Amino acid sequence: MTSTSTATERGTHRDLRQAVADLHEELTRYQLVTWTSGNVSARVPGEDLFVIKASGVSYAELTWEGVVVCDLDGALVDGLLAPSSDTAAHAFVYRARPEVGGVVHTHSPYATAWAARGEEVPCVLTAMADEFGGPIPVGPFALIGDDSIGRGIVETLAGSRSPAVLMRNHGVFAIGPSARAAVKAAVMTEDVARTVHLSRQLGEPLPIDPADVDRLYERYQNAYGQPLATD
Numbered sequence: 001m002t003s004t005s006t007a008t009e010r011g012t013h014r015d016l017r018q019a020v021a022d023l024h025e026e027l028t029r030y031q032l033v034t035w036t037s038g039n040v041s042a043r044v045p046g047e048d049l050f051v052i053k054a055s056g057v058s059y060a061e062l063t064w065e066g067v068v069v070c071d072l073d074g075a076l077v078d079g080l081l082a083p084s085s086d087t088a089a090h091a092f093v094y095r096a097r098p099e100v101g102g103v104v105h106t107h108s109p110y111a112t113a114w115a116a117r118g119e120e121v122p123c124v125l126t127a128m129a130d131e132f133g134g135p136i137p138v139g140p141f142a143l144i145g146d147d148s149i150g151r152g153i154v155e156t157l158a159g160s161r162s163p164a165v166l167m168r169n170h171g172v173f174a175i176g177p178s179a180r181a182a183v184k185a186a187v188m189t190e191d192v193a194r195t196v197h198l199s200r201q202l203g204e205p206l207p208i209d210p211a212d213v214d215r216l217y218e219r220y221q222n223a224y225g226q227p228l229a230t231d
Helices: 015-031 086-094 109-117 128-132 150-158 179-202 210-222
Strands: 039-043 049-053 067-071 077-080 102-106 165-169 171-176
Touching: 015 039, 015 049, 015 179, 039 086, 039 179, 049 086, 067 086, 077 171, 086 102, 086 150, 086 171, 102 179, 102 210, 109 165, 109 171, 109 179, 128 179, 128 210, 150 165, 150 171, 165 179
Parallel strands: none
Antiparallel strands: 039 049, 039 102, 049 067, 067 077, 102 171, 165 171
8 A cells, every 4th residue: 555654855756757747748638537537657767666646636737746756665755745546556567567667547438438337348440459459458346545456457467468458447557668658558548449439339340350460469569660770
């Protein structure tokens, strides 16, 4: 559970904290959050720390000071504000998945509607095959306040190529090698959740053959975009 240790402000990791503050603009731009809900966190490279949005801070007023530093047990290390109520969940993910560099939580409406039904988003779009490598899975119901949500995220994604999970009756948690990658996954989750929902109003969407899903995923993950520059 997140510690209630005395807050201090030494201003450490200011650049990363500002970068994470700036990434929250993407959540409002794509209408993934309302009021002060949702959060972005990022692992501090080379240290057993991560930075996360403080609880209840307005997006319009968010600066580096509204992003605090925590250790991997969720205890506050640097900052004057209380960490997000989801801090324990983020901390568990970072402890369990060392390759994860960023975690994002949203309550985006279409994806959360799937979560409210406890239903995975089926892989019926090439964009889903590209980004998720299959359906977007549903994790168990869990209460906020300890690491139960984090455990559900890790357990659900253990057998999936998806970078996102719909936590039942709650919302979206997305992970990535960086905070920006996790934000992208959250944006894509809402986009495909909306499209598949609209498709189902017209009839049952057509599935994609699993072998084609594999081919699409492999191409997008390993060949899409510009090659890395070499000297």
